[in-house]
Amino acid sequence: MADHKLKKTAARFLLKCLLPLAIFLGWEIAVTYGDIPPLLLPKLAKVGADFVKYSTNGELFHHIFISLRRCAIGFFIGSTLGIVFGILLGWFKRLEDFFDFTLNFSRAIPKTALAPLLIVWFGFGDFPKVMLIGLAAFFYTVIPTLEGVQNVDSLLVKSARSMGAGDRQIVFGVILPAAMPSIYAGIRIAATSSFVILLFVEIISGNSGLGFLLEDARESLNTSTMFMTLIVVGILGFSLDWLVRYTEKKVMPWQRGKTLSR
Amino acid sequence: MTKGMFHKAVTEDQLKVKLCINNLRKEYVGGTRDTFVALDKLSLQVAEGEFVSVLGPSGCGKSTLLEIIAGLQKRSSGEISIDGLPIEKSGTKPAIVFQHYGLFPWLTVQKNIEYGLKIRGIDRKTRNKISHAHIEMVNLGGFAKFYPHELSGGMQQRVALARALANNPDILLLDEPFAALDAQTREMCQRELLNLWKQTGVTIIFVTHDVGEAIFLSDRVIVMSKNPGTIKESIPIDIARPRDFHVRLAEGFRKTELHVRLLISENGAMVAIPGKEGQHG
Secondary structure, eight states, X not given: OHHHHHHHHXXXXXXXXXXXXXXXXXXXXXXXXXXXXXXXXXXXXXXXXXXXXXXXXXXXXXXXXXXXXXXXXXXXXXXXXXXXXXXXXXXXXXXXXXXXXXXXXXXXXXXXXXXXXHHHHHTTSHHHHHHHHHHHHHHHHHHHHHHHHHTSOHHHHHHXXXXXXXXXXXXXXXXXXXHHHHHHHHHHHHHHHHHHHHHHHHHHHOSSSXXXXXXXXXXXXXXXXXXXXXXXXXXXHHHHHHHHHHXXXXXXXXXXXXXXXX | OOGGGOOSOOOTTTSOEEEEEEEEEEEEOOSSSOOEEEEEEEXXXXXXXXXXXXXXXXXXXXXXXXXXXXXXXXOSEEXXXXXXXXXXXXXOOOEEEOTTOOOOTTSOHHHHHHHHHHHTTOOHHHHHHHHHHHHHHTTOTTXXXXXXXXXXXHHHHHHHHHHHHHTOOSEEEEESTTTTSOHHHHHHHHHHHHHHHHHHOOEEEEEOSOHHHHHHHOSEEEEEETTTBEEEEEEEOOOOSSOOGXXXXXXXXXXXXXXXXXXXXXXXXXOOOTTSOOOOO
16 A cells, blocks of 8 residues: 555656656757757756856855845844734724825835835945845735734634633734734745845845846856856745745644645 | 532522622614614523523624623623622633634644633643543543544534633523534534533523523523513423423423513514424524
8 A cells, every 4th residue: 555655656756857857858959959049048067067166166155145144134024023013903903094094005016116215225235135125024914914813703802801811812822823824824925025026136236146146147148157046046936935834834733634725 | 519400490599699680781882873772771680500591582682691791891881790799809700602612723622621721820730631521521532632623513612612611610601502503413512511511510591592492401591672682581491300302392391482482573573483493583
């Protein structure tokens, strides 16, 4: 039985690998036999050689580290503030009314549109980049948190109150976990968009980071380095998404087996 | 422990008064609507260990009454006392169970049952002991580590009952607890509730729409009228206990049932069809 199951898993894994392998094969055939200038599509071997070069001289990890640090700081500060603020707004009706217009107007502006202004104000350093990511993370978490808090089943609050829970115990012990699925939906969007905005802002105003590496490669017409960076960016984005899903399962074990998808 | 052992209906003067409600009034002062009087001139005494059901047309304030007793809503005027003490000063807290269970989906069965104990700062070991005893009490042994969504409706309601009883309340308030269950599960839960009542001697106030259920379970049935909600009649149920479901076929039972149905329908909210399971609005 176990053997059969193993075979099935292996077969599925092979099936999943089929398309990526075919793409690489097609790529290799195209550059070998086709008449494609290396400036548009470099040889796979050249991309691999670039990876080895940038890895061994430490440049690649230097840029990865800088990018991830910006992304992480912006995301954590922004989403933490977003969650705290969302809970406060959801709990105090007056506060929500007070911020209603401001919040809804500000969130309607795509955060990338603020990049030029932030560059004028704060220059090309880390701060405006982190701030832009933080702003996006804030707005992507504050609204789902607020809605999550407002939609908490009043029955749960009543149950807790009838057993003697005070306001603090209700906020942390009932509202927060009850709103968690909604909060996490916000966190997921915030994480993905943090990464998107990071690359955007590094491309337009970077002197370091993965976005800078891409833009720098474009300026020196170094297509193979661009492809190398794109693959690295893809791997990082994929890992980021996996990490968010993984923590989601850890934070909300009761949600397991509740979703329709696997 | 002995209180629930009385197999005959207990009346107010036989036993100590547990809960006393005097001239209760509840009004909602709406912003746009006119002031709405949900309850008015409502007086009620419930004896220790008594099982009282509350019936009445929709909107007569049955649930409001329970939530006021549970301390979840404020009353506009009137007095409520438990064991002779005003409810604010009495140390006992009534427990309440709702139709839609109100279980915390992020807590396992065991953790749900321990919630109130944790709030009161009871240590882990004692909590563990109490929750296990109550899991056994509602016949859910083996389900301690399950999450609510993994259980059926009837099981979830038993967890809610265990959670309420784990706090060792003097008074248990039940707000249409079995209304969302199918007929077989409902009957099973009714029998289990009677067993729990007998075991614990807790005083029960049971709100329901189901006339047969109210008579079957109770020592006394209270019929309310609406606009404003107040008590219309209090009907003692003198059927010997333990009761099995064939008591529903007895003539006395059917007569009481008809009487109660007519009382409710006089309010214009329900049309009673004698001898038939009517539905209530």
